[in-house]
Amino acid sequence: MTRTSLLAPAQKVLDGAVPRVDFHMHTTWTDGHDTVVGMHQAAISHRLEAILFSEHARRTSDDWFGNFAAEVRKVSTDHCRAWVGAECKVLDFDGGIDTCEAIIKASDLVMASVHRFPDPNGNNMQRFADVNPEAAVEIEMRLMLAALDNPAVDILGHPFGISRSRFKKDPSEAQFRAVIEKAAATGVAFEINSQYHANPCDLVRWCREAGALVSLGSNAHRAGEVGDIVRALEGQSVPAWSIETARREGTLP
Ligand SMILES: [Zn+2]
Numbered sequence: 466m467t468r469t470s471l472l473a474p475a476q477k478v479l480d481g482a483v484p485r486v487d488f489h490m491h492t493t494w495t496d497g498h499d500t501v502v503g504m505h506q507a508a509i510s511h512r513l514e515a516i517l518f519s520e521h522a523r524r525t526s527d528d529w530f531g532n533f534a535a536e537v538r539k540v541s542t543d544h545c546r547a548w549v550g551a552e553c554k555v556l557d558f559d560g561g562i563d564t565c566e567a568i569i570k571a572s573d574l575v576m577a578s579v580h581r582f583p584d585p586n587g588n589n590m591q592r593f594a595d596v597n598p599e600a601a602v603e604i605e606m607r608l609m610l611a612a613l614d615n616p617a618v619d620i621l622g623h624p625f626g627i628s629r630s631r632f633k634k635d636p637s638e639a640q641f642r643a644v645i646e647k648a649a650a651t652g653v654a655f656e657i658n659s660q661y662h663a664n665p666c667d668l669v670r671w672c673r674e675a676g677a678l679v680s681l682g683s684n685a686h687r688a689g690e691v692g693d694i695v696r697a698l699e700g701q702s703v704p705a706w707s708i709e710t711a712r713r714e715g716t717l718p
Pocket residue numbers: 552578580622623714
């Protein structure tokens with residue numbers, strides 16, 4: 466299956482429908498509270514048609530990632546298709562991501578997300594306290610634009626999510642659009658994430674105008690959060706982002 470065919474159901478959102486998919490969730494394999502089976506059952510109970518287990522994985526995670534992938538591939542696909550994914554952090558301003566060939570091979574879709582900022586030389590990850598908040602949006606943008614050139618990347622996870630959650634800084638519409646335009650040019654799906662994005666409908670519109678692929682994710686770490694993105698697009702109230710999310714991301718691979 467290709468990136469485009471796996472992500473096809475989500476593209477219905479560009480025509481004004483609310484697709485019943487959730488392509489961002491975590492389980493007890495990393496920092497989630499529920500198992501693969503538990504999350505999948507929640508997806509079925511919310512009548513979702515497809516989900517992506519976008520598990521946190523770094524280059525040293527190949528000792529467990531194969532077993533995780535095997536568990537996902539064992540769940541029944543009668544009611545809700547389950548795909549194997551890896552959420553890998555962006556490492557530097559050259560588009561490097563923290564993963565390895567075995568994990569890329571085992572995954573149906575690879576998501577690149579900014580979780581930390583490298584120092585100005587692009588080397589070690591900085592503590593959040595050492596980052597100038599006024600520069601956060603620019604730094605996150607540079608990291609994302611670089612990651613979009615990485616051919617292993619299928620989805621750009623929670624764009625600008627760290628600026629918002631960690632530094633309370635929101636990008637301008639022009640900055641969002643610049644990232645979306647590059648995603649369109651490189652064929653990478655731009656994720657609309659109900660925990661990090663307060664304006665999912667604006668993002669849908671900008672993706673439509675740019676001709677960008679979209680991915681839809683809830684960032685679920687509990688069964689009860691599965692499908693939050695669907696509820697957000699349907700206009701129901703879900704938290705735009707939480708302190709818990711911000712804390713979690715700061716300590717993650
Ligand atoms: Zn993330």
